[in-house]
Amino acid sequence: MGDFDFSTITTNWRFLAEGLRYTIQVTFTAMAGGILLGTLLALMRLSALWPLRWFAATYINFFRSVPLVQVILAVYLILPLLLQSLTGRLIPIGADNSAYFTFTIFEAAYYAEIIRSGIQSVPRGQVAAGYALGFTYSQTMRLVVLPQAFRNMLPVLLTQTIVLFQDVSLVYAIGATDFFGAADKITQRDLRPVEMYTTVAVVYFVICFALSRLVKYLQSRIAIIR
């Protein structure tokens, strides 16, 4: 056990950092886009109009029943063809960019379900009170329901984001280089798997642990006084 050689980390830290930067970027893009799209889907799912309900339910159920790796692959392969048929030009998107899109639309399905339960956790009387004051549907949602819903569901939303952060490693399937992918590539070359994977695990742990502490902190900061 005395032959640990961490030089494989120190000499390649730039490459690893680049991978980590990409992982974080995909995570934040998919979180922001996913929550936005997810909110829309949740509102559609709770809508009184059946076509909207139907669309949202189909979207959500579809993405929740397909493995993420498969969606990553499918989007990577199909999206360029789709764009080509729409624009008539071949637009090379690249694995890196394709992942931003995939994670956003995939995570939206999961966020949508969290947001839906968050919206439903707000008592119906609050909606009635909003309407009674003369708010429109969108004002009632924006001013009354969603602010309370997001406070209620913040821990679950961030937990989902932590899962998303780890899932970004699945972009190996299309050859994009995220944090884990970077480590993997160096390992294949330098053949120091123990050092490399230990380091990667520690980094993942530190970041995820910090995030979960942040969840706790935020929870106490923005909790509604009842």
Place this chain on the structure above:
Amino acid sequence: MITIDNVSKWYGDFQVLTNCTTRVAKGEVVVVCGPSGSGKSTLIKCVNALEPFQKGSIVVNGTAVEDPKTNLPKLRSHVGMVFQHFELFPHMTITQNLTVAQIKVLGRGKDEAMDKGLKLLDRVGLKAQANKFPGQLSGGQQQRVAIARALAMDPICMLFDEPTSALDPEMINEVLDVMVQLAGEGMTMMCVTHEMGFARKVAHRVIFMDHGAIVEDATKDDFFGKPHSERAQVFLAKILQH
């Protein structure tokens, strides 16, 4: 002010309102009472279209509520409503609760809305609580804020849906006091309540409902003196026993 004409409402096959007809004149205080499940709350919620109804018509200040062309937010903005469970917005401070609709619905400026809100808060005796959150107030205090919030919209009439039935007994009076004062100022009020003392004191008319129908619609003196229907007599005998 409020004309309810032959209103019926069903939940699926179950009829909750049956041919309800009554009217509330400007400046009139009408108390709606009856056993639970008799449709009192449902009827009052039909007045500002929080509950849809399938048959009949309700006209508030010249506007037909059931007309699909009616601008409901606009109509509701000047019909004040007070709920059983207060329904203050828990994520906003008291002043935000009092000003948000003034600003977003009536388009008032922040300062104007704040002035109005604080004046009304003072009127219900809660000026010191301006910067607290609803959760830090007692039930009675929250309900008084809720009344102030409704009044801040300069309503042409006020609807009260069992405003005291979720309160501890010692808090009921502080809320009723505000309502009595409001009635004294000539506010048009429709109140679903079991507070017969309040009805005796300020109501002009009492409506008694049972099984979704208006069984008795009488002046206060007639209602308490000699109710026509047996159902109302039994009800009164029960609640006035003690």
